[in-house]
Amino acid sequence: MIPSAMVSSTETALESLHHIKSTEPPEWLVPKQELSQAVRAASKLLFSSLKPYCPKSPFDQLLTEGFDVEQIWQQIDLQSQPLLSSLRREVKKFEKHPEEISKLKDGGVGGGEKKKKVLEQIETDNVVNDDEDDDDMDMDEDDDDEEEEDEEGEEEEKERGTEEESENEGEEKGGIEDKFLKIKELQEYLEEDEAREFGLKKKKTKAESKKEEEDTEEEGDDDDEDENEGSEDDDDEAEEEEDELGLFDGNDEEDEDDLENARYEDFFSRKKNKSSKEKAKSRDMLEEDSGSDDEQDVDKRKDGPSKHEKELDKLRSKIEEMEKANLDPKVWTMRGEVTAAQRQKNSALEVDLDFEHNVRPAPVITEEVTASLEDLIKTRISEGLFDDVQKARTSSSKAPREIKELDESKSKKGLAEVYEEEFVQKTDPASALLTFSDELKKEASMLFKKLCLKLDALSHFHFTPKPVVEDMSIQTNVPALAMEEIAPMAVSDAAMLAPEEVFSGKGDIKEEAELTKAERKRRRANKKRKFKAEAAKRMGKKA
């Protein structure tokens, strides 16, 4: 190309660049021919302007005619990658030695663009990685292309981001090898994990659990995936523990905040609440050289926790233990009443149980005891003093009760006579006549006894004396009130029947209405039994 033509083209390209900048964003949504032409021209210009700064790029100028969007973008990308890394190095250098910037300034207009770029880079350094990436891409490269191809641009950004992260990790990988402590941490973590697997309880402090997190985060894709998987569960456990104990909340949030607002204290203070990832990231943001100091600081912190901190840790662990013990269910010895089902097998054997025996111990049979017993027996036999149960004899001196029987025959007396008798009995007790049963029965029994006596005398070898006939004293059931009257002398108190002679019943005497169902049944059953017995007797007699 002719330089004059180039100059004119640059002018037109600049014009188009300005034009593009001035257009409203919504206009980009609809593809327009003249806009795309302008964009191509502008990108060409930018490309050629950047050419002197990247010696490695294969293209002298951006080839846009007849090329696809993708192809154009690839060209840009090829150029920009090494450029970016070199620029980063420059920025780090300037961070360390700010005086060189002033030198640049003195460099004049020639380095104006360069200076501009450097300044822009410094600005963007203070932003998050992702944003920084975007900014870099926008400011340094072709934001036009990006704006034009929105969706594709986003995808590219993501690719970019991952690429950069992988870059970071690639750097970190090298860093892990450099940093001795990381491997040490890893080993410690592995040991802990093993210990947990075999049932040993380990109380993790903040730092330990944090290290766990760091390790899992870092190991990501690059390191052994097995370890990662194995540690994921533990990490979950750790996180759960953290949640339970509530030692720190919003841990993740902290990390993010710290990432966004990296401060002096984060790097140059002796705080333990740091994830090394943050430090790694921050390190990556700055130049590698500046990061070395931080590494040293980090090393110091991890190596020597102060005595006070150690004691605090111990206390904390103790407290956690005690709290856990309180929350757990008590040992069976501490519970109240415990049955065999509620404690372990044979656990009562291990414990010293103490209880009162309310039973007299069984007597130990010795020779002395047996001898004493035998002596006692001998004396008792010789004396004839046996503790026999003696039968209690009922007193037979009671007068037999008059059992009133129901007369089932037609009464021979007329009703008038019955009432007459009743009346007489009421008024004049002396003239009370004996009942019918008494007279005849008495006579009959007397006769029979005499007869029996004679027959016995004939048949028995041994003499049986005359039976003592107790003279039955007939006592009429005279009403007591009549006794209080003065007139009748014939009847005395002695002749009166005592109440128990009239009726002697044991226990509770209940009327029919007062009986419960069970009692009624019982009475009936007794009656039936008696009746059956009598019937059986009668049958026996008959047969």
Next chain:
Amino acid sequence: MEIETVPSEPKPESNPLPPKPKFEPLKAHEMSDGRVQFRKVSVPPHRYSPLKKYWMDIYTPVYEQMKIDIRMNLKARKVELKTRQDTPDISNLQKCADFVQAFMLGFDVPDAIALLRLDELYVESFEIKDVKTLRGEHLSRAIGRLSGKGGKTKFAIENATKTRIVIADTKIHILGSFANIKIARDSLCSLILGSPAGKVYSKLRQVSARLAERF
């Protein structure tokens, strides 16, 4: 009507009131303005011949001791009673009428005589259907239960409660004092309702024992 008049004194000028007249109690004969009092008792056909048989036993105490005129009106089949002049008390007539009525119901003369002798005796009648509606065989069985074998249940009740009972088909009459009638009635009702005789006996025994103790 013969009223004994007290000889009245000639009225003095200063006498305020005449003296109170003194009347003797009216005789039975003089009651209802000197007319004779009657009672008529109809004779059921089945009591006709017993009446003829025991006529003298009926007639003698009525006429002699109660001093009531008694006659049989054959045509009307009624026994008529009439006060005499020397009937001491008006209640005699009623007592005689009750006595004859009791005989007509079926009671024996010696039992019915008690009505004449004692004041507090009554006759209560009721029917089996009053207690429980029974038909046919059930009715017959109930009657059989009431009387018992050879009448022993009935006699048992009579002896225990000092009453007299007449069972005439479906009608039952009880003669005795008020309390005794009640007991007898209860026993009979329980028999009608179906309780066995033994149960009634046991109750009777208790009751009679208690009755005997009371005075």
